Amino acid sequence: MAKLNIVKFGEEALRKVCRPVDEITPKIVRLLDDMIETMRAANGCGLAAPQVGILRRIAVIEVEEGEVYELINPKIIAYSGEQREVEGCLSNPGKWGVTKRPMAVTVRAMNRHGEEYELNGKGLLARAICHECDHLDGKLYTDVQIEAVDAD
Numbered sequence: 001m002a003k004l005n006i007v008k009f010g011e012e013a014l015r016k017v018c019r020p021v022d023e024i025t026p027k028i029v030r031l032l033d034d035m036i037e038t039m040r041a042a043n044g045c046g047l048a049a050p051q052v053g054i055l056r057r058i059a060v061i062e063v064e065e066g067e068v069y070e071l072i073n074p075k076i077i078a079y080s081g082e083q084r085e086v087e088g089c090l091s092n093p094g095k096w097g098v099t100k101r102p103m104a105v106t107v108r109a110m111n112r113h114g115e116e117y118e119l120n121g122k123g124l125l126a127r128a129i130c131h132e133c134d135h136l137d138g139k140l141y142t143d144v145q146i147e148a149v150d151a152d
């Protein structure tokens with residue numbers, strides 16, 4: 001595994017619509033491993049492929065330690081409720097903003113074995129799912145933030 005470089009806000013890669021994955025190759029599996037390592041090393045709870053300069057629809061999430069979700073070609077198929085919480089991004093270190101997100105979402109995605117699954121997330125997990133799916137469409141949390149939070 002290798003730790004990858006995380007690109008920062010302002011870089012073009014973060015504004016691109018990413019391409020779907022049509023076949024899980026060893027390269028994709030290695031990318032997933034590297035993304036997980038990179039996310040953990042940066043103490044993040046989610047990371048999307050464009051954040052490491054790869055324009056494919058892939059994200060990893062680890063909100064609860066040890067519980068990693070791999071989302072390949074994820075699609076949010078249901079959402080409900082609302083939450084307003086502070087959110088940040090590994091591509092925008094040291095900055096936070098309050099965003100409005102659904103309280104609960106259901107996402108359909110594929111894992112590294114090519115198996116489709118559905119994941120229900122509430123609270124922080126729902127936020128992470130929305131945040132990472134947005135990345136795959138070139139959207140950043142600052143696009144949906146209600147207000148910036150000053151870091152003291």
Ligand code: NI
Nearest residue numbers: 088089090091
């Ligand atoms: Ni992010």
